């Protein structure tokens with residue numbers, strides 16, 4: 517008998533996500549969950565030793581700890597590839613104003629929106645930011661997220677952007693969630709540069725990007741490409757400089773208007789293009805050709821009451837790899853829950869439950885270039901998995917707004933247990 521640290525056994529459905537060709541799942545493969553009935557996983561030294569039917573696993577392994585998943589579903593830990601989780605203060609007043617009829621643009625003009633977060637972040641200490649971020653990260657973990665990307669972008673000046681990066685780095689050290697940092701110095705034009713956007717872009721390119729690169733904290737650089745923020749040409753310039761400084765690339769594109777940001781990012785070799793509510797056929801074709809992952813954020817469309825969602829079916833049918841994320845942030849998506857995001861991906865994006873789960877695990881891992889490490893239950897990969905208190909995967913989006921997570925295993929350790 518071989519020795520295992522943990523055996524998870526008798527899962528009614530074990531979702532391995534380990535079917536189909538290599539890389540992210542595309543097209544008709546997106547719904548392939550690789551289901552093993554009465555499934556089991558053997559874990560040792562933080563890694564998955566074996567996956568298969570319970571009988572076969574129990575025949576081969578002796579486990580120090582046994583977790584019975586009888587009547588439950590086991591799946592890879594969720595990967596949330598797009599958040600703004602380090603922020604200075606909640607904006608619940610803006611939520612009320614929107615309900616009372618003010619638009620997001622009106623609120624921004626009245627001093628709210630991203631620029632209000634910027635004013636507050638600059639005054640906050642790194643400790644203030646950590647104090648606020650830790651409970652969100654904990655809640656994300658309790659809801660099944662075991663890998664999370666976090667962006668800067670509420671500093672918009674060199675020192676505040678670096679402070680945010682350091683806070684993200686500290687969260688990574690604290691664990692247990694895997695944290696991936698993204699530098700988003702070009703998230704908005706700050707107040708003091710209104711009417712002088714060119715000077716701000718020069719600051720991003722010549723000061724922020726080199727200094728952020730020097731810290732070695734962020735893997736990715738992102739830019740907010742939208743007609744009223746940074747144009748396609750300006751975004752290209754920023755991403756080009758970031759690429760030369762060693763960053764991998766991401767972009768906020770086509771959230772409101774189809775100006776061509778996704779196509780430009782795909783041509784630059786970006787790992788993902790995110791939002792894409794207004795993407796056109798040319799953008800879709802360019803992303804397919806380049807293999808750029810589409811990170812769709814249905815929670816944002818929902819929370820802003822937009823009644824308009826990204827054309828996910830078109831993206832899937834074109835063969836673009838589709839992932840989903842919370843976009844967790846205090847203005848337009850105040851929820852850490854990937855389970856809620858999966859429900860909204862079904863209702864808003866018209867992904868099937870199986871497709872939405874694949875988009876939240878395997879494909880989301882590829883949006884962070886971590887698909888060889890997490891997002892699947894496969895021998896040799898990191899042992900990040902969830903025991904969900906549901907009899908099959910279709911219940912996950914269907915029974916919505918509640919937490920189905922029973923147990924979270926991260927790198928082979930039980931890090932959360934409900935009740």
Ligand SMILES: [Zn+2]
Nearest residue numbers: 598600768843
């Ligand atoms: Zn965002």
